[in-house]
Amino acid sequence: AQSVTQPDIHITVSEGASLELRCNYSYGATPYLFWYVQSPGQGLQLLLKYFSGDTLVQGIKGFEAEFKRSQSSFNLRKPSVHWSDAAEYFCAVVLSGGGADGLTFGKGTHLIIQP
Amino acid sequence: EAGVAQSPRYKIIEKRQSVAFWCNPISGHATLYWYQQILGQGPKLLIQFQNNGVVDDSQLPKDRFSAERLKGVDSTLKIQPAKLEDSAVYLCASSLEGNYNSPLHFGNGTRLTVT
Numbered sequence: 001a002q003s004v005t006q007p008d009i010h011i012t013v014s015e016g017a018s019l020e021l022r023c024n025y026s027y028g029a030t031p032y033l034f035w036y037v038q039s040p041g042q043g044l045q046l047l048l049k050y051f052s053g054d055t056l057v058q059g060i061k062g063f064e065a066e067f068k069r070s071q072s073s074f075n076l077r078k079p080s081v082h083w084s085d086a087a088e089y090f091c092a093v094v095l096s097g098g099g100a101d102g103l104t105f106g107k108g109t110h111l112i113i114q115p
Numbered sequence: 116e117a118g119v120a121q122s123p124r125y126k127i128i129e130k131r132q133s134v135a136f137w138c139n140p141i142s143g144h145a146t147l148y149w150y151q152q153i154l155g156q157g158p159k160l161l162i163q164f165q166n167n168g169v170v171d172d173s174q175l176p177k178d179r180f181s182a183e184r185l186k187g188v189d190s191t192l193k194i195q196p197a198k199l200e201d202s203a204v205y206l207c208a209s210s211l212e213g214n215y216n217s218p219l220h221f222g223n224g225t226r227l228t229v230t
Contacts, residue, residue: 044206105159107156
């Protein structure tokens with residue numbers, strides 16, 4: 001079965017500093033890969049996705065992610081974080097075209113921004 | 116465009132009681148999903164509808180959970196009887212297509228507390 005691992009439960013970053021959130025997946029084939037953000041009391045918002053092609057994808061709010069097949073990773077990055085980026089971040093995978101279990105989410109990384 | 120609407124926002128019930136959640140997807144979205152998000156975890160797919168038909172309900176505890184989308188638009192998710200471990204946020208999402216090529220749009224969720 002497909003699985004997603006987000007190794008960091010919490011990350012604290014100073015405002016203006018760079019950010020990298022880690023995501024590793026376990027799957028036989030290259031799945032579709034997504035990053036979502038969830039603010040308190042809100043639903044999930046899609047930041048970016050990777051289906052194929054260029055392994056560096058740009059998303060909304062200044063985020064980007066890089067797919068590395070050799071490492072089965074899809075890490076999320078931002079060069080300079082803002083206080084409004086404080087939220088829960090979820091990596092998710094699905095077999096292309098949809099598969100058993102649908103979209104599988106990691107457990108999330110809680111991002112804390114220090115002033 | 117209006118987003119995915121869910122109600123109620125919060126619900127507190129005692130174990131063995133029943134509860135129902137309602138979701139109205141974005142107009143024109145054929146695919147509707149119900150996810151369960153337990154505290155500290157990522158969302159888990161419960162059921163996926165394509166119009167008014169069920170595409171995937173493999174992770175739905177069918178002894179107590181039921182869902183319907185009779186007219187292919189809005190949907191209800193019911194739990195009867197509820198258990199303590201059902202305490203979670205129930206998220207509804209919709210998309211134009213069901214193969215994850217089009218993004219999922221999430222509602223703000225219904226937070227259920229079972230006491």
